[in-house]
Amino acid sequence: MRRLLTALLIGTAVYSQAQTKTEKLVDYVNPIIGTQRMGHTYPGATVPFGMVQLSPETDTASYEKDGHYNPDVYKYCAGYQYDDKTIVGFSHTHFSGTGHSDLGDFLIMPTVGVLKLNPGVADKPGSGYRSAFSHQNEVSGANYYKVKLDDHNITAELTTTARVGFHQYTFPKSDQSHIILDLMAGIYNYPDKNVWTYLKVVNDSTVVGFRQTNGWARTRTLYFAMSFSKPFYQHGYKKFDKREVYGGFWGKFNQTKNFPEIAGRQIRTYFDFKTEEGEKIKIKFAISPVSMDGAMNNMRTEAPGWDFDKVKNDGQQLWEKELHKIEIAGSKETKLNFYTSMYHTMINPTLYMDADGQYKGLDQNVHKADGFTNYTTFSLWDTYRALHPLFNIIEPKRNADMIQSMLAHFDQSPEHMLPVWSNSGNENWCMSGYHSVAVIADAVIKGNVNFDANKALDACVATARHRDYEGIGEYMDKGFIPDEKSGVSVSSTLEYAFDDWAIAQLAKKLNRNDIYEEFIKRSENYKNVYDASIGFMRPKLANGSFRTKFDPLSTINEGFIEGNSWNYTLFAPQDPESLIKLMGGDKRFVRYLDSLFTMNLPDKYFAETEDITRDGIIGNYVHGNEPSHHVAYLYNWTDKPWKTQERVRMILPMMYKPTPDGLGGNDDTGQMSAWYIFTSLGFYPVAPGSDQYSTGSPAVDHAVINLDNGKKFTINVKNQSAKNVYVQKMVLNGKPLDKLFISHDEIMNGGEITFYMSAKHK
Incomplete structure (x- = not known):
């Protein structure tokens, strides 16, 4: 009888997996989500x-x-x-x-x-x-x-x-x-x-x-x-x-x-x-x-x-076909959120060439894409964070072609720069940073290359040395952008520093040590705009002194773009250990992080924050604006990693719902949705350009990532529930995982990770 029962259970499991494989996933796509507000x-x-x-x-x-x-x-x-x-x-x-x-x-x-x-x-x-x-x-x-x-x-x-x-x-x-x-x-x-x-x-x-x-x-x-x-x-x-x-x-x-x-x-x-x-x-x-x-x-x-x-x-x-690249088990609500997020991540970037391969380039001449598909609609300030890293897992060929499109853009650019925010054969110069370099570095570090990586590095370096663009000259000379030169001097300094770190990782991978040394040093420039006397990133004047009048909660004329100092002070995803030390160590850093989620932001700031609405805001944490997307994962570098698990499981249901108003902010060509996908699976790319993903708390019951190389990476979740948000232990390929990270190779080589969940943190 026991053998018969075992056989029945095995048969049921096989049948269930087969059902999941053939399940019609387009039925869970609801493009109405996000059309309200x-x-x-x-x-x-x-x-x-x-x-x-x-x-x-x-x-x-x-x-x-x-x-x-x-x-x-x-x-x-x-x-x-x-x-x-x-x-x-x-x-x-x-x-x-x-x-x-x-x-x-x-x-x-x-x-x-x-x-x-x-x-x-x-x-x-x-x-x-x-x-x-x-x-x-x-x-x-x-x-x-x-x-x-x-x-x-x-x-x-x-x-x-x-x-x-x-x-x-x-x-x-x-x-x-x-x-x-x-x-x-x-x-x-x-x-x-x-x-x-x-x-x-x-x-x-x-x-x-x-x-x-x-x-x-x-x-x-x-x-x-x-x-x-x-x-x-x-x-x-x-x-x-x-x-x-x-x-x-x-x-x-x-x-x-x-x-x-x-x-x-x-x-x-x-x-x-x-x-x-x-x-x-x-x-x-x-x-x-x-x-x-x-x-x-x-x-x-x-x-x-x-x-x-x-x-x-x-x-x-x-x-x-695209939706089946990740097959999940969970409630109907979870599947609606998940597969609509998958759908939203696969709308942009968009194809930009005719059936015969011809397209109009940045130079307004007609070109032919040779050996790649040409794309446009690169909202890179948003998408370098999670969308392109997601593509490196489930859309590697497309992502490599997108990079080839960026390199073609560079070749056609009279400014000799990689795209910042481009569409329809045009550069819009919108937002700050030069984040195409992070997309390129992330792909090369993860082995997703169908282009000349050294040529790509040269394009990254040329972009980052373009002294006439958005304060780069002052940034190179002083180690920060002076407040007098830019209304977003602090956030641009922080974003340039991250991009420089990405260039350094790319150079290190390619054994270009001179470039590595130059840019790893530049990547520490974020420290130059930290005012230890008040504990915030702060606008700095050309003479090296900090601006006197300053409100770290305001988003208007305080040196930041789409955020305030309280959020941007946490923006050094390339170097969390040093940031924590800079801010006074674990205890003070955790207290700062906690305050971001729990503070009662005065009403006067909501006219300035997030487009006159409270959309996308939890306390002072602005999920609707991308510079905060890595923040909940920073607890993993402290002695309280369980707070990452707690925070991400709080954010998910608050910011994502299967309703017309179910997105807590602009989806930003798929970045908001990519955050949801990664976080629901239990890991997130805190620093694109690294091969590591920081672990969190999975919200799905089970998932299988069907990789283009024919392998599968399976995510098992034991004791999953809305209350069981804390991870008691993780097992990777049958062995206890004693770190809070998994690597890109560990995913791409196939295998399985099992999360054991509980209502109590460790």
Whole structure:
């Protein structure tokens, strides 16, 4: 009987594992998460790392409102806010989770009835082509979005390939059915963002064109090809610019209807149909960074037919493959959070080249990616911390290609610098640091190299020695950036010091000792802005004295970016041991860490901290801003490592929920989600550029990381519960783990780690 029972138990375990393997993980992806408040995610359709992000716009905020800066510009970074009641249309490019607005190219809106070519306003029904909608009639999933446009009685469905947006609109019976193509709409609209637009009618079912914009990316041209499943019987346009709009015949003929081509700055076009009840009109909309011919070729290559369901299913299979790289066991809520986080980490960076490998580079010339896939949308101030380290485990080939894209950027850069924050063949120079060097160092240290590592090191060094950029000259000469030279002098000094440490690790790996010595010394510059008399990092004047007037809780004009001194004083992830010593040793350091999470931050600071909301804040710990992401793990360098376990298990449910407002801050192109994934698995890359991961407290019941090398790394969790957050012991490959770290090789070589959990700390 005992043998039979054992056999049954073994059989049940095998069956359970088999079920997990074949479980449909896309069902746990809910792109609505983060669309309310400050998550700045979008609910529309995309494939992993796709060039097209086809999603609804609930409004389009202009830069100015009543002659003043419009705060809604920040609200609509992703074009969609869950609390809104109307949809303006569906556009093809979006940032995911950023704190800056742009993109929203080529907005399409289906309508019926009297043609209206103005979107109108949300509080005046019928004032334009926008439509009311209900979340009850909205479906958002991996590579699929569906909604009913109530005012037009039209059901809209969206899906994509990598370079093609596929629309399917189910119309009512009408002799006045329209599809509007808005060439002037976009996220973050300010005067003259549209430099020029052009559209050419190829035939009665195909149009091509382009849009030139001067937005966050200052020199950007995006080309398109648009194909309808049914011929339109007439078409037209309206101009919304007082300046002359030139047509194909230079204005000599009346071309507002059935024009052959049109060009101008502010144009909306329309295409008319007669539809039967329930008739579906499908649109394939391909984009290209290179040319209209490139867009047409992208369409022919990726979406040759009209089978909407096949395109949707093919894209979902791509997601299924990616999501199965980590298979977890846990509650439904845990799986919703985990796999939506996986989804959000695999949206950016985005593909940026045509199907034939051509792309437009930083120098505005056309290049061909030779032996790699070219990517863009590098929000490196955010993503070097956890997103790219996650890729080194589950997306090593893609991450190496992303680095090749960064090196191509360097080669094309007139400044001879690696990217800081780049998109669409442009450098935005947003945020501080030169964190592409940390991404490169992390990949090389972990053996993920398909590029010339020595050439990459040379690019890192050239970037870090660029004396004319953001105070680097003063930093090199003085060991800090003077307060007089920069409004973010302290945080930039700290971030440069970390990047310098990463360069030193890369140089050490490559036996470039002269560079190692130079940059390991530079990496200690964080100590130069620490004021021991008050126990905080503090702005320093050019003469070497600390600035007199100073508030360590304020985020305004105190020398820091997206944080205050209380948070940034803990920013030396490359050297926690020395930081602890600098701050007075274990006891004082733990007390400081505790205060960050437990203090009652006065109300006056919330107007300055985290965008006038309390989103992403626990005490004075700002999880919604990335410089704090390593902080909870710093207890591992003290005599109270159990507090790391306690803190991370507190942060997880507070900052991540399977609800529209379930992200405690901007997802920042996947960094917030990458933190969740690592932390849920029980370890985190405190210092990218190191091969070590600091252990925490896993929130999953079980996990298997399916590695590209064919091996598996299994995470077992014994006695898991919401109360059992403390780790009593860890066993790695059958042997007790007597340290608070695991190495990259220990993961990539396969094996298993077992966490034994308890309600009491050791």
